[in-house]
Amino acid sequence: xxxxxxxxxxxxxxxxxxxxxxxxxxxxxxxxxxxxxxxxxxxxxxxxxxxxxxxxxxxxxxxxxxxxxxxxxxxxxxxxxxxxxxxxxxxxxxxxxxxxxxxxxxxxxxxxxxxxxxxxxxxxxxxxxxxxxxxxxxxxxxxxxxxxxxxxxxxxxxxxxxxxxxxxxxxxxxxxxxxxxxxxxxxxxxxxxxxxxxxxxxxxxxxxxxxxxxxxxxxxxxxxxxxxxxxxxxxxxxxxxxxxxxxxxxxxxxxxxxxxxxxxxxxxxxxxxxxxxxxxxxxxxxxxxxxxxxxxxxxxxxxxxxxxxxxxxxxxxxxxxxxxxxxxxxxxxxxxxxxxxxxxxxxxxxxxxxxxxxxxxxxxxxxxxxxxxxxxxxxxxxxxxxxxxxxxxxxxxxxxxxxxxxxxxxxxxxxxxxxxxxxxxxxxxxxxxxxxxxxxxxxxxxxxxxxxxxxxxxxxxxxxxxxxxxxxxxxxxxxxxxxxxxxxxxxxxxxxxxxxxxxxxxxxxxxxxxxxxxxxxxxxxxxxxxxxxxxxxxxxxxxxxxxxxxxxxx
RNA sequence: AGACCCAUGGUGUAAUUGGCAACACAACAGAUUUUGGUUCUGUCGUUCAAGGUUCGAGUCCUUGUGGGUCUACCA
Numbered sequence: 001x002x003x004x005x006x007x008x009x010x011x012x013x014x015x016x017x018x019x020x021x022x023x024x025x026x027x028x029x030x031x032x033x034x035x036x037x038x039x040x041x042x043x044x045x046x047x048x049x050x051x052x053x054x055x056x057x058x059x060x061x062x063x064x065x066x067x068x069x070x071x072x073x074x075x076x077x078x079x080x081x082x083x084x085x086x087x088x089x090x091x092x093x094x095x096x097x098x099x100x101x102x103x104x105x106x107x108x109x110x111x112x113x114x115x116x117x118x119x120x121x122x123x124x125x126x127x128x129x130x131x132x133x134x135x136x137x138x139x140x141x142x143x144x145x146x147x148x149x150x151x152x153x154x155x156x157x158x159x160x161x162x163x164x165x166x167x168x169x170x171x172x173x174x175x176x177x178x179x180x181x182x183x184x185x186x187x188x189x190x191x192x193x194x195x196x197x198x199x200x201x202x203x204x205x206x207x208x209x210x211x212x213x214x215x216x217x218x219x220x221x222x223x224x225x226x227x228x229x230x231x232x233x234x235x236x237x238x239x240x241x242x243x244x245x246x247x248x249x250x251x252x253x254x255x256x257x258x259x260x261x262x263x264x265x266x267x268x269x270x271x272x273x274x275x276x277x278x279x280x281x282x283x284x285x286x287x288x289x290x291x292x293x294x295x296x297x298x299x300x301x302x303x304x305x306x307x308x309x310x311x312x313x314x315x316x317x318x319x320x321x322x323x324x325x326x327x328x329x330x331x332x333x334x335x336x337x338x339x340x341x342x343x344x345x346x347x348x349x350x351x352x353x354x355x356x357x358x359x360x361x362x363x364x365x366x367x368x369x370x371x372x373x374x375x376x377x378x379x380x381x382x383x384x385x386x387x388x389x390x391x392x393x394x395x396x397x398x399x400x401x402x403x404x405x406x407x408x409x410x411x412x413x414x415x416x417x418x419x420x421x422x423x424x425x426x427x428x429x430x431x432x433x434x435x436x437x438x439x440x441x442x443x444x445x446x447x448x449x450x451x452x453x454x455x456x457x458x459x460x461x462x463x464x465x466x467x468x469x470x471x472x473x474x475x476x477x478x479x480x481x482x483x484x485x486x487x488x489x490x491x492x493x494x495x496x497x498x499x500x501x502x503x504x505x506x507x508x509x510x511x512x513x514x515x516x517x518x519x520x521x522x523x524x525x526x527x528x529x530x531x532x533x534x535x536x537x538x539x540x541x542x543x544x545x546x547x548x549x550x551x552x553x554x
Numbered sequence: 555a556g557a558c559c560c561a562u563g564g565u566g567u568a569a570u571u572g573g574c575a576a577c578a579c580a581a582c583a584g585a586u587u588u589u590g591g592u593u594c595u596g597u598c599g600u601u602c603a604a605g606g607u608u609c610g611a612g613u614c615c616u617u618g619u620g621g622g623u624c625u626a627c628c629a
Contacts, residue, residue: 139556
């Protein structure tokens with residue numbers, strides 16, 4: 001069990017340790033994850049989720065889940081369920097019920113009134129365009145709105161009438177009265193409330209005015225008495241406003257701390273861009289295994305544990321970072337190597353005949369399910385005269401002494417079966433190999449090998465007669481460039497990888513026909529594969545999760 | 555242009571807060587292996603620049619340089 005004395009692993013934890021030592025908030029640590037329910041969670045959200053939940057957990061704190069649903073135009077209940085599913089799948093359970101910023105609309109409204117009464121906010125009738133002009137520019141001071149100096153009484157009256165629905169959309173806003181010359185543009189009298197005669201997914205038609213992010217997020221933090229409000233770097237400028245409002249409103253002083261977002265090679269995390277991929281039909285949906293969404297990664301077979309490990313091991317800092325896909329895939333293999341059962345499937349089959357194995361004869365051979373885990377047990381494999389092996393495991397001419405696979409006059413081991421000797425092959429008019437002919441050493445049976453034949457290579461295979469057809473989806477990154485968004489001169493769509501999905505028909509050992517959706521396997525010598533939801537009874541569809549590492553440069 | 559943030563091997567993150575720059579991934583070499591997987595061993599290579607403070611600087615100061623963020627009635 002972690003205690004308050006746990007060593008700080010990053011700058012956020014340093015702050016927490018210091019707060020704990022100073023007895024701040026009576027040693028209470030409370031974080032929150034505040035998604036906007038208008039889209040799917042992706043790998044970048046995973047980082048934020050992991051940071052918030054793990055940090056709190058480490059110091060004995062709690063984490064809330066709060067839907068930041070202050071904009072009625074964009075949010076939908078549908079997304080709420082998906083978000084909750086994804087967070088639970090990742091392995092986290094939040095404190096209490098799911099919170100909603102919209103649950104605080106009454107309190108927020110009262111807070112706005114308080115701000116008005118204290119002379120810190122005013123109702124502005126300037127048009128959106130005028131307000132933009134009043135903002136000034138970077139390095140250029142803004143100008144005061146002509147409505148800036150109304151009395152608190154007049155402002156209160158106007159604001160109450162805004163709420164009552166007396167004014168049309170866009171005709172008035174509530175603005176904080178701060179400083180139109182402030183170097184931080186966000187403090188040049190930011191808009192706090194806008195009029196939107198629109199129904200909200202939770203509050204229905206109760207409201208026609210809605211707070212903006214800056215007057216909802218921080219206040220929600222305070223209402224929930226969040227001690228450490230962790231967010232990404234682009235909110236740095238908002239912190240000044242966040243703190244200004246805490247002081248002006250005299251509410252619970254949550255502390256906002258920003259960390260750098262995580263970027264991952266070959267992944268994009270822009271909500272808009274992801275939607276474009278879906279809308280343009282580049283992918284089949286938000287849960288397409290090529291997507292950076294948690295739904296996509298899950299469907300591809302990335303274990304939650306691997307994603308968690310990845311997020312934790314990449315650390316927490318304030319500098320821009322670009323994580324390599326290599327590390328993510330390493331984390332995925334690390335978990336799957338431990339857990340996935342090994343099966344044999346031939347992705348690009350070519351027939352292999354063992355000419356000295358009696359026709360009509362067959363036998364069952366035993367094979368271990370996972371050499372990393374004895375408890376995984378063993379299974380029986382049918383073996384007979386005709387098999388399928390991988391086309392790429394045969395060469396018409398032996399390459400060099402570093403080549404361990406099939407070629408004329410070469411010996412190889414068939415995994416869990418016999419050592420065979422390659423005698424030759426047959427081919428069609430175009431030179432395509434149609435059959436490989438071999439002889440086997442009857443005394444080389446796996447586990448009982450007295451043949452004395454030494455081989456360097458071991459191949460996977462399936463018994464031709466009993467093999468089942470497998471639909472397999474081979475994936476590559478969705479983009480040909482690790483950072484498709486980083487080209488000023490080229491659109492990211494230009495980098496869509498035409499080979500990101502290649503569907504093939506493979507031959508698998510019989511037991512694979514029974515594979516259940518979500519089950520994960522290692523196809524020996526190939527990679528890790530996960531059964532896709534598109535599977536039907538007896539006809540599994542497999543997704544390539546990640547290939548095995550290979551040190552062979554053939 | 556103004557304000558703010560950031561700068562350590564190819565990538566990412568450490569460095570007992572001023573005391574021998576390390577860990578992971580990647581790459582490369584070897585050992586083991588009935589998966590060219592796993593495991594094990596080794597190699598490679600790092601403090602943005604220039605000044606300053608100090609016995610001593612990745613760490614502190616100054617000035618540069620480079621990168622990022624900010625002018626939505628989005629979050």
